[in-house]
Amino acid sequence: MSARVVHCAVGPDVIDPVDVLSRVGSDEDGAALLFVGVVRNHADGRPVSGMRYDAYAEMARKELASIAHEAAQRLGTDRVAVEHRTGELSIGDVSVAIAVSSPHRAESFDAARYVIEEIKKRLPVWKKEHYDDGSDGWVEGTVPPGTGRRVPAMPDAEVEG
């Protein structure tokens, strides 16, 4: 089954979570879920004054579309909408919004969680925290799967004769 996805975006435009939520939902759906990621004012006990999001934009759009399609398969509906913002953000700004809907709630919770966790694992996006003392630093990230030195060695296959 191929899943269609309602909406995917990566870019500098301000995210309106209500707009993202309004893109999902149907008369069949008894559950609609909205997840919003927000810039907070602290990191590891250190006061933070803002955050810059950099992206490999063309790849991030493709990767986010893949994640959304995988989520749609789990969800069993095509009602997935997701936006990720780039550029300079202030405390309280929305960095990511994910909306899904499905006939029952379990699939929506599962699919929304899947999207945010996969974003953190795979989306080529980086953030630089600006600290209150005027310094800044790249946030420590996650090495994406499917990268590294070489293809894992395959065990010797028995040749059937």
Place this chain on the structure above:
Amino acid sequence: MTLSVNTLFFASYRDLVGASTLEVELSEGATVGDLVDELRRRGAPFDALPEEPAVAVNQTYALLDEPLGPGDEVAFIPPVAGG
């Protein structure tokens, strides 16, 4: 015979290298790993890149023994931190 690829550096790797793009000439049949080795052999600042960085070839994540072709776009991907 040589092939030319376009390398991209993002975030902390861009800060490290001091450039966001770089064209690199490689021998025919070179892999992503050969590209990494070639850059690191050039010394500073490239030798500060990891020996086994995450990369994407033409916007798809790739292992380091993936072969490269002429004009490929090879992005060096620091650990990601979206969300």
